[in-house]
Amino acid sequence: xxxxxxxxxxxxxxxxxxxxxxxxxxxxxxxxxxxxxxxxxxxxxxxxxxxxxxxxxxxxxxxxxxxxxxxxxxxxxxxxxxxxxxxxxxxxxxxxxxxxxxxxxxxxxxxxxxxxxxxxxxxxxxxxxxxxxxxxxxxxxxxxxxxxxxxxxxxxxxxxxxxxxxxxxxxxxxxxxxxxxxxxxxxxxxxxxxxxxxxxxxxxxxxxxxxxxxxxxxxxxxxxxxxxxxxxxxxxxxxxxxxxxxxxxxxxxxxxx
Amino acid sequence: xxxxxxxxxxxxxxxxxxxxxxxxxxxxxxxxxxxxxxxxxxxxxxxxxxxxxxxxxxxxxxxxxxxxxxxxxxxxxxxxxxxxxxxxxxxxxxxxxxxxxxxxxxxxxxxxxxxxxxxxxxxxxxxxxxxxxxxxxxxxxxxxxxxxxxxxxxxxxx
Ligand code: HEM
Ligand code: SF4
Ligand code: FES
Numbered sequence: 001x002x003x004x005x006x007x008x009x010x011x012x013x014x015x016x017x018x019x020x021x022x023x024x025x026x027x028x029x030x031x032x033x034x035x036x037x038x039x040x041x042x043x044x045x046x047x048x049x050x051x052x053x054x055x056x057x058x059x060x061x062x063x064x065x066x067x068x069x070x071x072x073x074x075x076x077x078x079x080x081x082x083x084x085x086x087x088x089x090x091x092x093x094x095x096x097x098x099x100x101x102x103x104x105x106x107x108x109x110x111x112x113x114x115x116x117x118x119x120x121x122x123x124x125x126x127x128x129x130x131x132x133x134x135x136x137x138x139x140x141x142x143x144x145x146x147x148x149x150x151x152x153x154x155x156x157x158x159x160x161x162x163x164x165x166x167x168x169x170x171x172x173x174x175x176x177x178x179x180x181x182x183x184x185x186x187x188x189x190x191x192x193x194x195x196x197x198x199x200x201x202x203x204x205x206x207x208x209x210x211x212x213x214x215x216x217x218x219x220x221x222x223x224x225x226x227x228x229x230x231x232x233x234x235x236x237x238x239x240x241x242x243x244x245x246x247x248x249x250x251x252x253x254x255x256x257x
Numbered sequence: 258x259x260x261x262x263x264x265x266x267x268x269x270x271x272x273x274x275x276x277x278x279x280x281x282x283x284x285x286x287x288x289x290x291x292x293x294x295x296x297x298x299x300x301x302x303x304x305x306x307x308x309x310x311x312x313x314x315x316x317x318x319x320x321x322x323x324x325x326x327x328x329x330x331x332x333x334x335x336x337x338x339x340x341x342x343x344x345x346x347x348x349x350x351x352x353x354x355x356x357x358x359x360x361x362x363x364x365x366x367x368x369x370x371x372x373x374x375x376x377x378x379x380x381x382x383x384x385x386x387x388x389x390x391x392x393x394x395x396x397x398x399x400x401x402x403x404x405x406x407x408x409x410x411x412x413x414x415x
Pocket of ligand 1: 225226227310311313314315317318321363364366367368369370371373374
């Protein structure tokens, strides 16, 4: 509902309640795990009053600050750029700081879980180390030979455009932890590592493409991808993740034949 | 830093209560990647497997749909299939080659698909190894038996 027009038509709050309260009551069903208290993993419901135009992150803050200070989750920028707060909200991987409550059917309990496929340390916090290990393994840095130029390495607009999509990654792990292959086999590089390899493989200034393609051609590389498209759907940056993976597959094949 | 508080607990062995000094095990996913992980294989096996799935799939569309059409739909449906019907078709090298190709492609395609699924779901190295050995044995057996039958089929057998 577009609030701008509603405000002109009526003086009351658009949510039908009294003008004082634009808040609604929403249940948040959180996956709780605290190894220092119990080995059990449980669901805990919190019913809070909140403006539906707020984000899930605001709700988590409100719960942590006003209801239960032991609730543990990661966030830093709160504006969708640091990649800290990817979590499974109503069964889909999203950034809590980019998900509005009104977009989630607040009439029903909103479930929040840690992302899948990584070790759960506490509540919504997972061990990101295996994820970053896969990232490091594709050598996500510029590789060149010869003398360093005295000025910047220049590139045409078209060459820059070739890999523009994959430069947008914020390493939130929403894609990798939405991939069913990764859930079952943590050895798989996962979409995010391939996206970040793509960013350099298709960069005209980079000379390490061969090596990266060789790395991704191995047993746990791109051939593990089954084109499920979960990653593309999960990416909060709107990166066409599956397309990037397919482009790497094609690059490996055309290089071989 | 918390080790100093340990003696405060009743140090009896067995079920120590879960607490900051004795945390429960964290919940680990299967086969986590570690620093040692990229055991590079440096072969193109997975590349060829991937290509084979797609190429054999394209051929199987025609072979399998054609086969189903002939066996189950045309000319009176499945009731017409008899020893004589099979013998009649295998008298022609065309159908021999068709069935042979279908046998080999479907078996290798299906086996490679199952290999992928085993790689997905079998978590212990040993389980994975033996399931694959079972799969390969069954595949080789079926392919050899099928090939033998197609080439040595005797319509005059009694
Ligand atoms: C009708 C024509 C067929 C086509 C076009 C086709 C195509 C494909 C393709 C492209 C894949 C790879 C999927 C991926 O990598 O994500 C695949 C997987 C598979 N195929 Fe086929 N196929 C056909 C027939 C068959 C037959 C007859 C069998 C059984 C003998 C079979 C068994 C499998 C299995 C077990 C998999 C693995 C499934 C998975 O990866 O989850 N297919 N098929
Ligand atoms: S590709 Fe998208 S979903 Fe995956 S880590 Fe990068 S920003 Fe997150
Ligand atoms: S808190 Fe930084 S991306 Fe959400």
